[in-house]
Amino acid sequence: MHAMLDISTLHYLVLGAALFLLGVIGVLTRRNVVIVLMSIELILNAVNLNLVAFSRYWQGIHGTGALHGQVFAIFIITDAAAEAAVGLGILIAFFRNKETVNVDEVNLLKW
């Protein structure tokens, strides 16, 4: 197989980085809270991709394949579920009070 086409860990890392950047741009520039939350999911997924790629690279202490990265990815998915549930809960409470879903209108801590 051609060396250029061989897929190494770095390929996955670059892809992860690209997704991470897209997520960062989304979080920093969009006004709609739902899309901001989705961008956060993108970031978390980019991290997950890196972790799983690393887990293939990291052979464990005795070279038996310890899969720590994959376990981390599972924890991150758990975390993402919790984040989405609470985030969307806040969003609904926010929408009920202000009738808007734009982040830059959340400039009061109290209303």
Add this chain to the structure above:
Amino acid sequence: MTDPRSLSPLDLETPDQTFLDANELVINMGPQHPATHGVLRVILRLDGEKVMGLECVIGYLHRGVEKIAENRTYTMFNPYVDRMDYVAAVSNALGYCEAVEKLLSVEAPPRAQYIRVILTELNRMASHQLWLGTHALDIGAITPLFYTFRDREEILKIFEKYCGARLTTHAFRIGGLQYEAYEGFEKDVRDFVSFVKPKIDEYEELLTTNRIWLERTKGVGVISGKDCIALGVTGPVLRASGVQWDLRKAQPYANYKNFDFEIPTGQNGDTYDRYIVRIMEMRQSLRIIEQAVEGIPEGPIMAKVPKVMKPPVGEVYHSIEAPKGELGYFIVSDGSTQPYRVRVRPPSFVNLQALELMCRGQLVADVIAVIGTLDIVLGEVDR
């Protein structure tokens, strides 16, 4: 419960604000909808699945029956009443004929009255069977529909043999009957009674103790007897709320006082009780039919009625217990061949008033169940 009459729809407090305090969902159920039994249009205001309010829009089947009556002679108007409650055409005709007979101060001969009772009670069976099938279909049980239609077919066959029509029978004439009972009428009716008795048990087997049926109907669309009376609701709906009011007993007409039968009543006024009351009414109808068929007297079938009917000036109100409730005819005569005014008190129209009271705060699925349990026929609501 406050008296519903004292409240306008706006005064009725909504059970809950919408979940998001925001846009409530307004959906338009009907006039083209599989479960509004014709062309009823219900505008539902929903919070998710919960009904916050509803409004019935009727009139899609309005044919001006009452106005037509003013331009027809008494005899000519007779077939029109069949088109109101078209699933219980015989009852409509009975009410109209008796009202005009009252106006003319004649009475149908006993034999005619017995045959009238048999046909009317058969029609009550047919109406209840149709109701049961469609009601069960609305709640999602599709099989009872085919069972009830299979058995209703036997009734329609008897009608067809008797007067040639199956649905809009025009079975009675003012003053009695047009046709003598055909050869073997009694046998057919007896056969039908023995045929249908086990079938009613069959319906009950499918539904009465079915857990899902119980959950879907118990405590759904509850209406108290007091509210029923306040809203003028009659028929099985009223009786299921515990009020023992049946015009066949309360104001006996057409020889009903000669028959021995019971008025089934419920206690809770919910959909399940209405179902049970109607099932029991079917059995009572069979009982009346059995008695009537045993005791058909011989004799004439037509009273002495003038060819050109000119009732004396005056007015009359006559009501009968149609399958759906009190069916009343108010006829004003100015002494001419045509009625000056005919006003029909259709049971479906009046019963439909209770819909909002019964549905408020319930779920969308219950609206369907309640429309079904009210047993409305739009031909009668809109006239």
Add this chain to the structure above:
Amino acid sequence: MHDVVQYIQSYLESNQTPGAAGNFFWATVYILLVFVGLSIAVIAMNWLERKILAHMQVRLGPMRVGPHGLLQPIADALKLLLKEDIIPAEADKVVFWVAPFIVVLAAFTVFVVVPFGPTHAITDMNIGILFMLGVSSLSVLGIVTAGWASNSHYPLIGALRSSAQMVSYEVAMGLAVVSVILMTSLNEASTGTLSMIGIVQAQQAQQQWFVFKFFPLGLIGFFIFAVAMVAETNRAPFDLPEAESELTAGFHTEYSGFRWSLFFLAEYSAMIAVSSIAVTLWLGGWLRPFPNALQGPTWDLVFSLIPGLTFLFLAGMAFYSTLRMPKHPLFRVQTIGLAGFGALLGVIGLILFIPGVRLRVQDIFWFSAKVAAFMYLYIWYRGTFPRYRFDQLMKVGWKVLLPTGLALLILTALVAMRGELLADVRGVWRP
């Protein structure tokens, strides 16, 4: 050329699934076979549902198109394909287009891991059951987007209902599945498996279908799954998302023609998919009845003859019906058609008697027979039960099935681990 033949033949001796053997030719063949088989099953199911339901309801069902309406599904399919494809003006066009495909893809993709036999699966995944549950849960996305994209109230309510319903019942379903996975770990190595083939092999090794394991725990799990799977596929009595009398047609109210038929296809293949899960997890998958009690070459022969005999019996039924067809010129074509159908069934039955075919196909037959029993159950439910109301549906899901599932899981774990637990207790009390 010889290499190609060698490549193709090598698989037949490998005793592996095409996916595990890495054989792309056979994987493609299996994918095509599964796809075609599934389509035929959906068509047959369509006809059978209408006929069986009709006979439950004292009527005949389709009788006009072909003998006993056998060609009715094909006529319907033609009608649907030729129908005008209507997209509502205010609909979100892209999402409206995509939604039916999501549902169909989700419903068909799960069959990648369904084991019709020890070697008759497209592939065997390490996470087989997880994959099946995951991919079949994707169909809810299609339903939600279909309801939303229609931009109409009834579909929206239907979509919200179905998403809530499917998500809730997945929980109970998952708990029942996990209790089975616990049961698979009862071997010397005490490692369980999520692989569909592994689960069936565990049942074979433990000489017991999991429905009878730890009686009545396995049975309870099976019942939880059997209820949840009906809700998961939106079938009566849990067919609220498409409750005809309330929401006209639920989430696919605005769909017509080909797109609607995709939903239809997806619904039936999803029914087959969840039934396959139930069969694999609790009813021994491809295992014939009594694989251990009735062992030996004689019994093997007897059971391997049953598939052919079944088809011959069906052929006999078809011929009997042919004799009963009205002797009238108008029915001549139909009579010939029915006889031809009977002959087809008979030929299939005879082919199934050939020893090589017999041994390879009997697993598929037993699997399909068990799935067919579930399909009959689905139709039976539809003919018998009224529809649940939404809150009652949620009550059944969350207040009945979920606690039962949790209790079942804990009990199964306790029973499965009783040896170690007892050892622990002894260690504590008698040090």
Add this chain to the structure above:
Amino acid sequence: MNPAAIPTNPPVATPFFFYLLATVMIIGGILVITRKNAVHSAMALITTLLAQAALYLMLYAPFVAGVQIILYAGGIMVLFLFVIMLISIERTEKERQFNKQWLVGIAAAAALGGLFIAVYTTTTSGRTLFPEGKLSYAEGENTQRIAGLLFDRATGTYMFAFEIASLLLLVAIIGAVVMAKKRI
């Protein structure tokens, strides 16, 4: 580890599938952050997530792939769609989509991207920091191994973390209920 257990079938057409899935993911990611309509964003995100699940399969992480499909695509995204449908979105579509600090955001992202490039191109003694990984266990053992790390008495490094994660989920459930409920 028994060397015979290591899979002998080499993955086929890996580069093709990698680039295909990577393209799908990148396009999906771009669509997520640029669409006006939140439902379209969600659909794009679902596509991205599914492509990522396929990448996990290519990385011999089937269990993570399964969890990704069942939890992310089947669970979290349904939640997202549900919320998008609950709140009206017709109005937000006509509004300004990007906030006032979009320039700063893109600048920050660019800086971060520069950092990534700097790290990934760093080489020590002629090789990058991240050489290609090798699978050192049988593919079919993936789930069992993860379970071992999470639950096993002997090898369960993450047992405590797992319990904490379940506590986190409990807190999240209660939090979400409290947030979304009007009156408690």
